[in-house]
Amino acid sequence: MQDKIIQLLEEKKFALLKQELKEMRAADIAEVFDELDKKNSVILFRLLAKDEAADVFSHLASHQQRDIVEAIHETHLDEIIEELFFDDMIDFLEEMPANVVKRVLASSTEEERKLINQFLNYPENAAGSWMTIEYVDLRKEMTVKQAMNHIKKIGLDKETIYTCYVLNNKRKLEGIVSLRKLVLFDDDLLIADVMNDDFIAGHTLDDQEEVASLFKKYDLLTLPIVDKEDRLVGIITIDDIIDVIDQETTEDFQKMAAMEPSEEEYLYSGTFALARRRIPWLLLLMVSATFTEGIIGRFEDILQAVAILAASIPMLMDTAGNAGSQSSTLIIRGMALGEIELEDYLKVFWSELRVSFVVGAALGLLNFLRMMIFVRAEIGFAITVSVTLVLTIMMAKVVGGTLPIAAKKMKLDPAIMAGPMITTIVDALALIVYFNIASALLGL
C-alpha cells in the first residue's frame, strides 16, 4: 500500500494518488512520510483532502510537521490548525520554532491565544501538557434525555463523548457520568442522581507518571484535570497515556544505560546531540573506574609475581557487572510498576542474599571445575578465582538490589542505579577481595 503511494508519487500520477489516499487511514498515510524527502512530503500533503489533512498532520513526527509548515501557504496552515484537536495542537506548537508559534497565535482569537499560552506553559512532564479541552459538559439539573440531546448537538467536535463532565456555573467539577449510564438508564432520571460524585481527578501539575498509574489502577478511559479551585480545565484520554507509558519507559531504558534521556527519535538526532547525551555519564563512570587503577597499583608487586592473576580480572569484572545488572534491573522495574515499595528494603536484601548465594555457588563451582579440567590451572589459583567469583556475585547482587531502593529513598531516580553504576562500584570491591584472597592463599 505504501509502496504504491510512493510509486504513484514518483510517477506524478496525482489524480490516481488522490483516489488512493481517500481509501487509506490517516495513521497509514502518516507512515508513508517516513520514506519521503521534504519535497515529496509537501507534495503528498497538498494532495490530501481538507478533513484528512489535519488528521494525518497530527500523526506526523515533529520534524515532518516542521517541514510541512515551512512550505505550505498560511491559509492552508490555518485550516489545518483549526481542525486539530487542542492537545494535538499543543503537542505540535511545543516542538515548533518561535516564528511558527507566532504565526499560529496571530491567527487565533484573543481567547484562544490566552488558552494556548496557558497550556504551553505547563511543564513538559505535567498532566497539564497532555490535556485536551474538547469534552462534553453537562449540568446537574438536566435529565438523562436532555443530556443525550445536548451530546447529540455538541458531540461531533469532542475528542470523546464516552465520559461527560457535570459542572456548576463556576465550572467546578461536581461529578462525572459515563455515556454507558446515560444509554442504559431511564430517560427522565436527573443527572444529579446518575452521576458519580466520588470520581478520580488529577491536577494540572501532577506528574505524568502518577497520572498514568491512576489509569492503570482504575482502568480509566479518561481522567478529568482540575485546577486548585476544582474547576475543570481539561481531560486526558487513554491514547495519550499509552504515549506517556512508552515515553517513561524509554526514559528509564536510557537512564539505565547511562544516558541523559531524550524524546528525540534516534534516526532524526544529530551526531552531536547524540554524543552530548552519552558523554557526561560515560565520563563520570570512567573517572570512577580509575579507582580500580589505584587498587591494582597497590597490588602491583603481587601482580608482578604472578602475572597470570591479571588474566581472570576481565571475567570477574564482567560476571560481577552482569550479576549486578540482573538484580538492579528487576528492582528498578519492580519499583517503576509499583510492585516493590521503599518498605520492602529488607525483603529485597534477604532475597538477594539468598539468591546470590545460590547463583554464586553454582557459578563458582562450575568455574573451579572449568579451571581445573580445561585450563589445568594450579589449585590455589583456581580456588582464588572461584572464591572471589562467589563473593563478587553476592556483593554485586546485594548492592544491585538495594542501591536502587536507597536512591529512591534519597529522592533520586532509581534508574541511575542500574548496571553501569553497580558495575563501577562492585569492580573496585571485587579487586580488593581478589588480591587479598590471592595474597592469603598463594602466600604472596
Next chain:
Amino acid sequence: MQDKIIQLLEEKKFALLKQELKEMRAADIAEVFDELDKKNSVILFRLLAKDEAADVFSHLASHQQRDIVEAIHETHLDEIIEELFFDDMIDFLEEMPANVVKRVLASSTEEERKLINQFLNYPENAAGSWMTIEYVDLRKEMTVKQAMNHIKKIGLDKETIYTCYVLNNKRKLEGIVSLRKLVLFDDDLLIADVMNDDFIAGHTLDDQEEVASLFKKYDLLTLPIVDKEDRLVGIITIDDIIDVIDQETTEDFQKMAAMEPSEEEYLYSGTFALARRRIPWLLLLMVSATFTEGIIGRFEDILQAVAILAASIPMLMDTAGNAGSQSSTLIIRGMALGEIELEDYLKVFWSELRVSFVVGAALGLLNFLRMMIFVRAEIGFAITVSVTLVLTIMMAKVVGGTLPIAAKKMKLDPAIMAGPMITTIVDALALIVYFNIASALLGL
C-alpha cells in the same frame, strides 16, 4: 484508608469494616490484600458485598486468588466466578492448579465448559488469551433506534458498549459501529449504512505485541478478534493492552539484563525460581568471558614486563561496556517502538561511527590529560591507554548499534544483544587492541 482497614481488621470490628469497604473502590480494596497474611485475607474477602467481591477478586494477584479459592466455600466461589468477566476468569484459571480448574469446570454448563477449554488453549502470548466475550452484537438490518434499544436491553453485562459488532447469522463480522455514531446519527438510519466495514481486526493467534502496536497506531479502544472463517470470537479492550505493554517491556528489561523473562512478581518469587532464571545467561557470559583469559595469557610476557598495564584493564572494560550499552539500548528500544527498522542498518552504522568518534575522542583526550596530570604516568603508557580507549569506544558503539539489528534479521530477539552480550564481545577485542598498541608503542 488502607491503614484504617487493617486496623479495623485487627480489632475485629467487622460491622464498621463492612461499612468502610462499601465506600471504597475495588482497586483500592485489592491493594489492602498486599499487606495481609492468608488468614486475614480470607476474613476480609468474606466481608465484601457479593457484587463487590468479584470485582476485587479480579484485581488480586494470582497467589492471593489461590489463597482465597482454597479457603472459601464452593457455592461462594461459584457466585464469584459467575460475576467475573470472561477474560478475568480465564486469566484466573490460567494460574490456578488443576483441581481448582476442575471445580470451576464442574459447575459450568456444557457450553461454558467448551468455551473455557477453547480459551485456555490459546498460547500465552497470543491475542486469544486476552479476549473477552462480553460484547454487543448488532445486525445490519437494524435501525439505529433498534440498535440502541438492543444495547439498553443487553448492555449491562457487557465489558464495553462503546464499540458494537455487526454480525451475520453465521457470526461472521461484517462491520463495527461505535456508540458515538449511534448517539450522534439519526434514529432511522440502517446499521448497514452507518457501520464501518473497513475495520481493523486481529486473529486469535496473533502475537500480543503486534496487537498492542495496532492499538497504538490507530488509537483503538477495542479490537475484534476473528477466527480463520472471519467469525467474531472475542474482543480485546484497551485496559488489557496496557497490561500487555507493561509485560512486554518487563520482558525486554529482563532479557537485556541477561535473565530468562518471567511474569512472576519479584517479591512473590522463591529463591530457586529467581536463581534459575539468572544462572544460564550468567554462565554463558562467564564462559565467553574466559576468552579474555586466553588473550591475556598470550600477552603474559608483556604484562610481566610492565605489570602496571593491568591497572587500566578494568577501566577500559567498564567504559567499553558502558559505551556499548548506550548504543544497544537506544537501538533495541527504537526497534521495540517501531522507530528503527531492519532497513535502517546502514544509517545506524554510520550514525554510531560518527557519534562514537566524537565520544571516543572526548573521553580519550580527557583520559590522556588525567593520566599525565594526576597519575603522572609515562607518556607512552598514557597514549597506549588513551588510544585503546578511543578505539574501544568506537568498536563498542558500532557493535552495540548493529548487533541488535543483526539479531532481528536472524529472527532472534534483539533484546539479547544488550549490554552484557556486547560487553563480553567487545572486551576481547579491546584487550587485543590494548596489548598490540602497548607492544608497538612501548617497544615490548
